[in-house]
Each structure stands twice: as structure tokens, then as C-alpha cells.
Amino acid sequence: MSTCPIIIALDWDAFYCSVEEHFNPELKKIAFAVQQKQIICTCNYVARAQGVKKLQLLVDAVKQFPDLVIVNGEDLSRYRDASKELWYFVREMVWGGKVERLGFDELFLDVTDMVDFNMTLLDNAHVAREFTRHSPHSVLSFFFRTSQQDPSMGFSCQLPSVAGNLATGSLPEDFTGDNLRLVLGSHLCHYIRSQILEIKGYTSSGGVSINKTLAKTAGATHKPNQQTVLFPEFAQDFLDRFDIGKIPWIGHKSKSIILDAIYKGTDGVNHDSDRTRDATVFNVRHVASKQLFTSSLGQSSGEKLWDLLHGVDSTTVQPTPDIPTQISIEDSFRSLTSIIEVQTVLRKLSNSLLDRMYIDLMDSNGDWLGHPQTARLSTRPRSTGYYGSRISRSDSLPSIVFSSSHSRDYIVDYLVDRCWMPLFSKLIGDTKTFDLVLLNVAVVNIDKAPAKTSDITSFFGKKHLVDNHVKDARREELVTKSGKGVGEHADLEPGLELPWQEDEDLIYEETSYRESCVVCGQRIMSFALEAHMRFHELVD
DNA sequence: TGAATTGTCT
DNA sequence: AGACAAT
Numbered sequence: 001m002s003t004c005p006i007i008i009a010l011d012w013d014a015f016y017c018s019v020e021e022h023f024n025p026e027l028k029k030i031a032f033a034v035q036q037k038q039i040i041c042t043c044n045y046v047a048r049a050q051g052v053k054k055l056q057l058l059v060d061a062v063k064q065f066p067d068l069v070i071v072n073g074e075d076l077s078r079y080r081d082a083s084k085e086l087w088y089f090v091r092e093m094v095w096g097g098k099v100e101r102l103g104f105d106e107l108f109l110d111v112t113d114m115v116d117f118n119m120t121l122l123d124n125a126h127v128a129r130e131f132t133r134h135s136p137h138s139v140l141s142f143f144f145r146t147s148q149q150d151p152s153m154g155f156s157c158q159l160p161s162v163a164g165n166l167a168t169g170s171l172p173e174d175f176t177g178d179n180l181r182l183v184l185g186s187h188l189c190h191y192i193r194s195q196i197l198e199i200k201g202y203t204s205s206g207g208v209s210i211n212k213t214l215a216k217t218a219g220a221t222h223k224p225n226q227q228t229v230l231f232p233e234f235a236q237d238f239l240d241r242f243d244i245g246k247i248p249w250i251g252h253k254s255k256s257i258i259l260d261a262i263y264k265g266t267d268g269v270n271h272d273s274d275r276t277r278d279a280t281v282f283n284v285r286h287v288a289s290k291q292l293f294t295s296s297l298g299q300s301s302g303e304k305l306w307d308l309l310h311g312v313d314s315t316t317v318q319p320t321p322d323i324p325t326q327i328s329i330e331d332s333f334r335s336l337t338s339i340i341e342v343q344t345v346l347r348k349l350s351n352s353l354l355d356r357m358y359i360d361l362m363d364s365n366g367d368w369l370g371h372p373q374t375a376r377l378s379t380r381p382r383s384t385g386y387y388g389s390r391i392s393r394s395d396s397l398p399s400i401v402f403s404s405s406h407s408r409d410y411i412v413d414y415l416v417d418r419c420w421m422p423l424f425s426k427l428i429g430d431t432k433t434f435d436l437v438l439l440n441v442a443v444v445n446i447d448k449a450p451a452k453t454s455d456i457t458s459f460f461g462k463k464h465l466v467d468n469h470v471k472d473a474r475r476e477e478l479v480t481k482s483g484k485g486v487g488e489h490a491d492l493e494p495g496l497e498l499p500w501q502e503d504e505d506l507i508y509e510e511t512s513y514r515e516s517c518v519v520c521g522q523r524i525m526s527f528a529l530e531a532h533m534r535f536h537e538l539v540d
Numbered sequence: 541t542g543a544a545t546t547g548t549c550t
Numbered sequence: 551a552g553a554c555a556a557t
Contacts (some may be wrong), residue, residue: 035542074542104545104555301549
């Protein structure tokens, strides 16, 4: 009996545009594009039908398409919220919550358990082995169960018919074993996509196969609002037609290294022009070797990419955790040369970063779900190095960001002066002269806060830590006054609550910093109110 | 070309 | 820790 995974890859169609259409349905009928700085990063399918391309310069696009409507998409919060909402929705449908998010618009679902549970139902009906292409009339109406507990939950489908498109257009000879499991997977994929459309109003494209790469590659072949199944026996044929750069995880860098390794002679000189380099998977597989891959890309990457070209991908679906592993905010500009400008930008970025931390790392009670340990500052110098090159420096994150007893402005000033600016000095070095096009601030190494418990015994068990907590908070202020460097303070103990504290300041804050939510009446820390209201908008 | 996140490699 | 590569 086979145990290979059944993987579904989902991809929201023209995601940023779909979100914009969700909030402004008028847009559905017209050609429009989403702008970020001087480019349009994506456009809806109406616009694509007219020839508008993704990642076009804005000026070029409006010159060529004067009627194209432009929507600004530099604020990602609505896209982030929608992405999260769709992810949560899908996760509810997948047993074990085995859903991995890739960027804002892609999901990988491991539906192996769901498929195999339904396979046992099929076996019990003594029909599984009856399905062959040569007995097309033995069609079975099957109820696919989507819940182990409730037998009435699920959907009907016809077996062994396949839902959606066939990669390569090929239908297997027999529908037993893994092929039948994929057929079930195709119906599940169709069901999930229809639920997303019905309940959430978003169209998606899906791919179904036996690993993440094959599922994703298959799903990319029929868009929008379609799905594609790839049976393993056709995987190599399917992949062979692609340019290697179209295979997921092979970007332009890896592609260039591979082609260089193939087409450069022993003298190290490239004898072929770019145009004559055959970059199809088929050609590369036959001209190169695993040896050539590992020697040019390194042992690990070489092996991995070589396997990919042969449809082999053993990476598993890693369920995306509820709290992010990092939060970063950035802004870009033509040129940034003075310290005062840098400080202004950093103040703005710090405010946005704190907003994000309250939204993503705090629950509706104002309790922290996770504690970042590290602050990282990144920049991109202008016209030095190659495109996209960034440099960064990091240091421990001042725990004052978790404090509810300081004003927002105080925390921001503290961050800029004692965290970002020292890191900035570290970044630019001794030269003291700089010209930047980008600043990025991030909090990383986010530790999950221990689950909150009302158990009184845990209070006594942790009281000694609480004392340190308070001491550290005081030391924080001393450090501020004495002008000692950052990184010397001890971090706060994560996740500890102080509802019992007798400290007068803290009692004062407890009562003065909470406001009643107009929706649910809960007492919310004032600075968490914004996040709390977003929560209501999302859930209600 | 954009804003942001994640993972790998050294 | 930081650069680099991927989406």
C-alpha cells in the first residue's frame, strides 16, 4: 500500500487585485493595476487581456494604456489581513491543519490523511479496483467525507472522473492506488476551491500531485479559476517541456549558474550566446549531470535542484505558525544622505513596526503572544553592488517595546536613539558618508509566549522571575538616564503577567490604560485597541 | 521594478 | 550573525 503524500497547491488569482475588488466591486468590470512606487506590481485579468503586464514601469503602462485605472498598493495591511483570513478558512477544512503559506497568495495543503480515510471507505465498497479506462461505464457516485466524526459532512463526486484539467492532457490507464488517491485529491481540491469562492468570494487556481513542487507547477498551467492534476507517471514528461527557470525554487541566479556550468568550456569561456542555450528541463537533464550540479551549486543545493528536475521533492508541508517569525517594515527613496533624514524615516518606520507588533503579536486582551529577541536594521546603498543587495546589522531588542507604562512617543524615541541609530552607525562604518535607497527595520527571533494560565500555583512558581522582571524594568530606566549602550539590559521574562503586582505605578497603569471596546465591551489596553478592532472586522 | 517573509549556506 | 536566494 502506498503512502506517498497527496498535496494541493492553491494560488489566489491576481491576489492584490482580488482584494481591491473585494472592497470595491466596481473594479471588477474595468482594467486596473496595482501600483507600488514607480511600478505596477500586478493587474487584474481584464487588464491582462488588453496586454498589460506585471512588473511594468508605471509610466510605460499609462503611456501604452491611457485608460488603465491605477490603485495604490503600497500599504500591505489589507492584503495581509485577507491572506490570513483565507489561510485560516482553508486550514479549518484540512485535517490536522496541515497548511503552509507561501507569501500572501499561495498555500500548500497536505491532504494525505483526508484522502486515505476516504480510500478506506472506497475499499469497503469493493469498487476501488474496478476503475480502468477501458471500463468507462462503471461510474460510481461517491460521497467524500470531510469530517471523521460527522458522516453527513462532505460532498458528492463521480469516480473515477477527474476534477479539473490534466497536466500534459494525459489520463492514466488505471485508477488504482496512487492514481485513485490523486483523483480523490482532485475532487477535494475542487470542493475546497468552491467553498472559498462561495463563502469568501475569492477565485483560486489549484494543483494536485504527490509533492509540493509538482503540485505548484501543475497549478500554474491553467489559470485563472481552474485546477490541474498531475499523475506521477506523467511528471517527467510534464517537467521536461518547461524552461528550468519556471520550476519553483530555481530562480534566475541558479538558472544562470546551471547554464554557465553547462555551456562554459574547460577554458571557462562561454562559447554560446544566451539565445542558443537550451534551458529546457529535458535538455539540462540530458546535457548536465548530478555531478555538474553539485560542483557548480554546492553539494546540498545541487542535489536538491537536480532532484527537482526529476520530479523528486521530499520537502514536507510545514504548517505555518500563528505568530510570524519576523516582522519587518521598510521604505524606499531615491536618495537618503543626511542623519536627520534617516532619523525621520526611522521614527516613521518604528511607529509602523509597533503597530504591526500590536496587531500580530498581541491578543485581544493586550497580552503578548510572542516576544521578539532581536532588532535588525537593513539598508540598500545606492548604485553600489548588484541589484537587490542589502546589508544589515542586528542587536538585542530593547524590552521597553513590551512596556505598557511608557508613552508611544517615548518608546519610539528610545528605539530610534538607542537601537536603530547605533545599528546605523555600525552599518555605515567609519566613513560617516552614505547614500541609501532603502531602510528596513525588523524584529526577529520571536519567542512564543508561554500559554497563559489562571492556575494560582503557577503564580507562586514564577514569583521569583517576576521580581527580576520588575528589576529589569527599573534598570531600563536607569540605562536610559545614564546613557549606557543598548544590549546591556537584560530582557524581560516573556509572557509573565502582573495582575497581582502591588507596585503603585503598575496599579495606576492597569486602571488607566484600558478602555472598553465598543463592540464587545472587553477592557482593552488602549494601544491594542486598533488591533482589537481589526480583529472584530475580520471575525464579524 | 516592490514590500515583505522565509529558508539555506557559510 | 549576515549574505544570498526564493516567492
